[in-house]
Amino acid sequence: xxxxxxxxxxxxxxxxxxxxxxxxxxxxxxxxxxxxxxxxxxxxxxxxxxxxxxxxxxxxxxxxxxxxxxxxxxxxxxxxxxxxxxxxxxxxxxxxxxxxxxxxxxxxxxxxxxxxxxxxxxxxxxxxxxxxxxxxxxxxxxxxxxxxxxxxxxxxxxxxxxxxxxxxxxxxxxxxxxxxxxxxxxxxxxxxxxxxxxxxxxxxxxxxxxxxxxxxxxxxxxxxxxxxxxxxxxxxxxxxxxxxxxxxxxxxxxxxxxxxxxxxxxxxxxxxxxxxxxxxxxxxxxxxxxxxxxxxxxxxxxxxxxxxxxxxxxxxxxxxxxxxxxxxxxxxxxxxxxxxxxxxxxxxxxxxxxxxxxxxxxxxxxxxxxxxxxxxxxxxxxxxxxxxxxxxxxxxxxxxxxxxxxxxxxxxxxxxxxxxxxxxxxxxxxxxxxxxxxxxxxxxxxxxxxxxxxxxxxxxxxxxxxxxxxxxxxxxxxxxxxxxxxxxxxxxxxxxxxxxxxxxxxxxxxxxxxxxxxxxxxxxxxxxxxxxxxxxxxxxxxxxxxxxxxxxxxxxxxxxxxxxxxxxxxxxxxxxxxxxxxxxxxxxxxxxxxxxxxxx
Numbered sequence: 001x002x003x004x005x006x007x008x009x010x011x012x013x014x015x016x017x018x019x020x021x022x023x024x025x026x027x028x029x030x031x032x033x034x035x036x037x038x039x040x041x042x043x044x045x046x047x048x049x050x051x052x053x054x055x056x057x058x059x060x061x062x063x064x065x066x067x068x069x070x071x072x073x074x075x076x077x078x079x080x081x082x083x084x085x086x087x088x089x090x091x092x093x094x095x096x097x098x099x100x101x102x103x104x105x106x107x108x109x110x111x112x113x114x115x116x117x118x119x120x121x122x123x124x125x126x127x128x129x130x131x132x133x134x135x136x137x138x139x140x141x142x143x144x145x146x147x148x149x150x151x152x153x154x155x156x157x158x159x160x161x162x163x164x165x166x167x168x169x170x171x172x173x174x175x176x177x178x179x180x181x182x183x184x185x186x187x188x189x190x191x192x193x194x195x196x197x198x199x200x201x202x203x204x205x206x207x208x209x210x211x212x213x214x215x216x217x218x219x220x221x222x223x224x225x226x227x228x229x230x231x232x233x234x235x236x237x238x239x240x241x242x243x244x245x246x247x248x249x250x251x252x253x254x255x256x257x258x259x260x261x262x263x264x265x266x267x268x269x270x271x272x273x274x275x276x277x278x279x280x281x282x283x284x285x286x287x288x289x290x291x292x293x294x295x296x297x298x299x300x301x302x303x304x305x306x307x308x309x310x311x312x313x314x315x316x317x318x319x320x321x322x323x324x325x326x327x328x329x330x331x332x333x334x335x336x337x338x339x340x341x342x343x344x345x346x347x348x349x350x351x352x353x354x355x356x357x358x359x360x361x362x363x364x365x366x367x368x369x370x371x372x373x374x375x376x377x378x379x380x381x382x383x384x385x386x387x388x389x390x391x392x393x394x395x396x397x398x399x400x401x402x403x404x405x406x407x408x409x410x411x412x413x414x415x416x417x418x419x420x421x422x423x424x425x426x427x428x429x430x431x432x433x434x435x436x437x438x439x440x441x442x443x444x445x446x447x448x449x450x451x452x453x454x455x456x457x458x459x460x461x462x463x464x465x466x467x468x469x470x471x472x473x474x475x476x477x478x479x480x481x482x483x484x485x486x487x488x489x490x491x492x493x494x495x496x497x498x499x500x501x502x503x504x505x506x507x508x509x510x511x512x513x514x515x516x517x518x519x520x521x522x523x524x525x526x527x528x529x530x531x532x533x534x535x536x537x538x539x540x541x542x543x544x545x546x547x548x549x550x551x552x553x554x555x556x557x558x559x560x561x562x563x564x565x566x567x568x569x570x571x572x573x574x575x576x577x578x579x580x581x582x583x584x585x586x587x588x589x590x591x592x593x594x595x596x597x598x599x600x
Contacts, residue, residue, distance in 0.1 A: 002307070002308040002309040002312070003308060003309075003312045003314070003504065003507070003508030003509065003510070004312050004314040004315060004508075006504075006508075006509075006510045006511070006514035006515075006518070007514060007517060007518070010511075010513045010514055010517045011513075011517050011590035012513060012587075012588070012590060012597075013513060014511045014512050014513040014514075014585050014586070014587045015585060015586045015587070015597050015598070015599050016583055016584065016585045017583070017584055017585075017599050017600040018417060018582055018583060018584060018600075019037070019417050019584070019599065019600045020034070020037035020038075020043070020046070020414070020415065020416045020417055020584065020599055020600070021414070021415050021575045021576075021584045021585060021586035021597065021598070021599030022034045022037065022046060022050065022412070022413070022414045022575070022586065022597065022598050022599060023412070023413045023414075023573035023574060023575050023586045023587065023588045023595070023596070023597035023598075024050060024054070024410070024411060024412035024413070024573055024588070024595060024596070025054075025058065025061075025410040025411050025412070025489060025571050025573065025589070025594060025595045026053075026054060026057040026058050026154075026410065026594055026595065026596075027594070027595075027596040028053055028057045028146070028151065029050040029051070029053045029054045029057055029058075029410075029412055030050065030412075030588070030595075030596045030597060030598050031596075031598060032046075032049050032050045032053045032142045033046040033047060033049060033050035033412065033414050033598075034046070034598040034599065035049075035142070036049045036050075036134070036139070036142075037414070037416060041132070041133060041134050041139075042131075042132065042133055042416050042418060042420050043072075043414040043415055043416040043418075043420035043421060043422050044072075044127055044128060044131040044132040044133075044414075044420060044422060045128065045132040045133055045134040045139060046414045046416070047070075047127070047412055047413075047414045047422050047424055048124045048125075048127060048128045048132060048139050049139045049140075049142050049143070050412050050414070051068075051120075051124050051412060051424060051426055052124065052139070052140055052142070052143035052201070053142050053143050053146060054410050054412065054426060055143065055197070055442070056143060056146045056147055056151045056192075056194065056197070057146075057151055057154075058154065058157070058410045059157060059192075059430070059431045059442075060154075060156065060157040060160035060161075060430050060431050060432065061408060061409055061410045061427070061430060061489065062120070062409060062410050062426045062427050062428065062429060062430065063120075063428065063429030063430060063431065063433075063442045063443065063445070064118065064120060064121050064197065064200070064429060064440075064442050065115070065118045065120075065239070065428065065429030065433070065434075065437075065440075065442050065443050065444040065445050066118060066119075066120050066426060066427055066428025066429030066430070066433075066445040066447075067086055067087045067088060067116065067118065067119040067120050067123075067426070067427060067428045067429075067445060067447055067469065067471065068084070068086035068087075068119065068120040068123050068124070068424055068425060068426040068427065068471060069083070069084065069085070069086060069087065069287050069291055069293075069424070069425055069469065069471040069472060069473060070083070070084030070086065070123065070127065070422060070423065070424035070425075070473060071083050071084065071274060071285060071286070071287065071422075071423050071424075071473050071474065071475045071485070072084065072127075072131070072420070072421060072422035072423065072475070072482075072485070073420075073421055073475060073477075073481075073482035074131060074419075074420050075416075075418040075419035075420050078419055078480070078481040078482055078579075079477060079480040079481055079482070081274040081276070081285035081475045081477065081482060082271050082272075082273075082274065083271060083272040083273070083274050083287045083288070084123055084126070084127055084269070084271060084424070085119075085123065085269060085270050085271065085272050085287075085290075086119040086120050086122065086123025086124070086269050086426075087116070087119050087290065087291075087447070087466045087467070087469050087471070088116045088117030088118055088119035088267045088447075088466070089116060089117055089267065089463075089464050089465055089466050089467075090116055090117075090448055090451070090461055090462060090463050090464065090465055090466075090467065091115070091116070091117060091258050091259040091260065091263040091463065092258075092260070092262065092263060092463045092464065093258030093259075093260070093463065094113075094258050094259075094448060094461060094463055095461065095462075095463055096453045096454075096455060096460065096461050096462075098258065099113070099453050099461065100453060102253075102255050103253065104251065104253075104453065105453060106251075106453060106531060106532065106533060107448050107449045107450075107451055107453065107461065107531065108249040108250045108251045108255075108446070108449065108531060109250040109446060109449045109530055109531025109532070110249060110250035110432065110433055110434060110446055110531075111247060111248065111249030111250060111251075111255060111257075111434050111446070112243035112247065112255075112256070112257030112259070112434045112435065112444060113249060113255045113256070113257050113258065113448075114249070114434070114445075114446035114447070114448045114449050115243070115257055115259050115433075115434060115444035115445055115446060115447075115448065116428075116445065116447040116448050116466075116467055117259065117263050117264060117266075117267045118235075118264075118267075118428075118429065118444060118445065119267060119269060120426050120428070120429070121230050122227055122230060122231065122267065122268065122269040123269035125204075125223050125226060125227050125230070125269075126227070126268075126269045126270070126271075127422075128223060129219075129220050129223040129224065129227075130220075131420070135208070135219065135222065136204065136205055136208045136222060136223055136226055137205040137208065137209070140201050140204065140205055143201060144198050144201050144202060144205075147193065147194045147195065147197050147198035147201065147441075148193065148195060148198045149191075149193070150191030150192055150193045151191065151192055152189050152190070152191060152192075153186050153187070153188055153189060153190050153191075153192045154188065154594065155188035155189075156592070156594075157188075157431075158185070158186055158187060158188045158190075160430075160431065160432055161179045161180065161185060161186060161431070161432075162185055163432075164432045165180060165185060167248065167432075168180060169183065170248075171247065171248035172247065172248065172434075172435040172436070174242075174435050174436045174437070174438045175431065175435050175436040175443070177436070177438070178194070178196075178431075178436045178441065179192075179431060179436075194441045194442075195441070196438065196439060196440055196441030196442075197440065197441035197442055198441075199441075200234070200235060200440055200441065200442075203229060203233065203234065204226040204229055204230060205226070207225045207226045207228070207229035207233075208222035208223060208225050208226040209222070210225060211225050231264050231265045231267065232261070232264070232265050234439060234440070235264065235440060236261040236264030236265060237261050238437050238438075238439040238440055239259065239264070239437050239440065239444055240257075240259055240260050240261050240263075240264070242435070242437045242438070242439075243256070243257035243259060243434065243435070243437070243444065244256050244257060247434075247435050250531060257434075257444075259444070272287065272288065274286060274287065274475070275287070275288055275293065275294055275297060275343060275344065275347075276297070276477075277297035277298075277300055277301050277347055278304070279300040279301070279303070279304050279502070279506055279507075280304070280506045280507045281478065281506075282476050282477065282478050282483075282506050283476070283477040283478070284296070284297060284300055284474060284475075284476050284477075284502070285474070285475040285476070285477065285482075286472065286474060286475075287472065287473075288343060289336070289337040289338060289339075289341040289342070289343040289468070290337075290338065290339050290466050290468055290469065291337075291468065291469050291470070291471060291472050292330075292333050292337065292468070292469075292470055292472050292492075292494070292495055292529075293472045293474075293495075294333075294337070294343035294344075294346060294347070295329040295330055295332065295333045295337075295495050296329075296472065296474065296495040296498060296499060296502075297343075297347060298328075298329040298332060298343075298346050298347060298352070298355070299325050299326060299329045299495070299499055300499070300502070300503075301347055301352045302325045302328070302329070302352055302355055302356050302359075303321065303322075303325060303503065305352070305353070305356050306321060306356075308507050308508070311503055311507060312503075312504075312508060313500040313503060313504065313518070313519075313520075313521065314518065314519065314546065314547075314550070315550065316549075316550050316553035316554065319521060319542075319546065319550055319554060320361075320363075320553075320554060320557055320559075321359065322499065322500060322503075322521065323363070323521065323523045323540055323554075323559065324359045324360075324363070324364060325359065326495075326496055326499065326522070326523050326525075326526075327364060327368070327523055327525045327526070328355050328358060328359070328368060328370075329346075329355075329495075330492070330495075330523070330525070330526040330527075331367050331368050331369040331370075331526070332346055332369050332370050333526075334367075334369070334378075334380055334526065334527040335369030335370075335377040335378050335379070335458075336369065336372070336375065336377065336378070336458055337458060337459065337468050338457070338458030338459035338460070338468050339458075339459075339462075339465045339466050339468070340458075341458055345372055345375070346370060346372075351370055351372070354370065354371075355370060361557065362557050362558045363538055363540075363554075363557050363558035363559045363560075364525075365525075365537045365538055365558070366537070367379075367525070367527075367535070367537070376456075378452075378454075378456060378457045378458055380452065380457070380527045380533070381533075408427065408430070408489055408490065408491050409425060409426070409427035409470075409471065409489030409490065409491070409494075410425075410426055410427070410489055411423075411424070411425050411426075411473070411487045411488055411489055411571065411572075411573055412424050412426075412573070413473075413485045413486060413487065413573055413574060413575040413586070414485075414575060415485065415575040415576065415577050415584050415586075417584070419481075419577065419579070421475070421482050421485045421575065421576075421577060422485060423473035423474060423475060423485035423486060423487050423575075424473060424487075425471040425472065425473045425487045425488075425489070425494070426471075427445075427469075427470075427471055427489070428445030428446070428447050429442060429443055429444060429445040430443075430445070431443065433445050433446045434446065447467045447469060448461060448467050449529075449530055449531045450467045450468050450469065450470070450529045450530070451467045451468070468529070470490075470491050470492060470494055470529050471494070472487065472494050472495055472498075473485070473486070473487035474486050474487055474498055474502070476502070476506070476576075479579075481577075481579050482577075483576050483577055483578070483579070484505075484512075484574060484575075484576040485574065485575050485576070486498065486501065486502075486512075486572060486573065486574035486575075487572070487573070488570055488571045488572040488573070488589070489571045490570065490571065491529060491530060492526055492528060492529050492530075493522045493569070493570075496521075496522035496523065497520055497522060497569060497570035497571075497572060498572060500515075500518070500520055500521070501515040501516055501518075501520075501570075501572050501574075502515075504518055511587070512574045512576065512585065512586075512587035513587040516570070516572045516573075516574070516587050516588070516589055516590075517590065519542070519543040519544075519545035519546040519547075519569075520542075520543055520569040520570045521540060521541065521542040521543065521546060521569065522540070522541055522569065523539060523540050523541075524536035524539030524540070524541065525537050525538065525539060536560075538558065538559060538560040539560050539562065540554060540559040540560065540561050540562070541561075541562045541564050541569065542554075542561055542562070542563060542564065542569075543563075543564055543565065543566060543567065543568060543569050544563050544564075544565060544566050545566055545567075551563070567590065567591045568591060569591070570589060570591065571589045571591060571592070571594075571595055572589050573586075573587065573588040573589055573595055573597065574586065574587050574588075575587075575597070575599075584599060585599075586598070586599050
């Protein structure tokens, strides 16, 4: 091994066993998933049950009005990675012309006008229908129970509510009624109930129960009946009617949403073929360019050309190569990624070799997308008044420009004893996204803020088209079988925090927990995917544990380093399996004392 030695101890063990493993960003979701496995459910039953519980456990990080991206392999086809597409499109009325007529030159970061069609719930139900074994009522029973009896409020959720308390009081009274009863801020640890959302889930179960046929066909029809209820029932009509009332947005203006029941009815979650790239004898699988997934594949392909001794993120050379590689691939993301772009062109040998040659010994201060034959790069506006970068003041990223943790998303992974393995990153519909719909107990998300009001952009706002999302779980294969599922919250940092974990595991020989615990870093030299879409050309955020010597060396190379504290960057969790021994394993992020793994 040429990497820096892993720490002599970790914050917790890499769990191992043979029955089943779960890991997520919240202990109750992990426990729920594991409980399903213990009762005989498979990984897909377990991940769906845990996913719905996440709506209640981390309401400031995801919700039923949001979206998700998943990736998985089944026991029957262990070498075939499949992408679960749970990203809804822009509503039919969400056009560039409409937004400009509203006086906007950028999509707001909060408010119903920025809502895409919710995709998460339909995606969870499709996954359960096609690959799970349980009935819908059994799977949703956990979330319904917590919605009725209450779930302890996280300190981070309480802090999120406190930050938007004035907005809720003055402009979003329905949100204040749910999250600040009688005008009182909730305290961490208090039980939060959501009877309206419990009623919504009950309505889905009741719809499924109206289909009486026995057998697998009947089970599929029952879940499809629940999907139909979600798309055409109270959710679609209540959300559309409520958000059609003008309400305050992050821009400071009042706007009405454009989403309609027809938009809800027209969305169906689906599956897609994964993109892949090889790295150190493994195959890494990601979703396509409607996510930022191909950027990680491009980064791994670039780093594949360097020796192990050069890419250790704990060293000066490795940290520099990691940051400079990320700058290049994220520039490619912002220049090219969007619905319909074939990102495989960026993985071609000639492009990869050219990008590798662009990495110098000093920090680059330029925004440099690749030159592709026959493809015009989109150059977003670099929002730098007076030559300086704007500070991000709102939106989704887990870490802002100062390194301060805010939170944005959640994540869950499950592997079972039969060999099914799945990784899902749900997000959107955060409690602070838009006004709570009283009849539903949740709000809609704001994923359209990732689009541009510029028709020349590959991620332009186009009715019926998916906005490019930051959600990006990962599956890793070895010898034709899926062996690792992992991911993290983090907005634009999701690929950035996964990269050093994967490099440490696949090239450095670290265990999953060692790699997750190791000090992380990321660059801010990218176009923010979230309002107000800023750019910081030299910024690097690091955990102090990277070490004074490495940090000073990065600064000598021209990196503007921000120290973010000892334990602040990344919320990676992972599960895996060793087909040769039948051993399963799991690991989870210790940062924030919230994520946990469980299994036996």
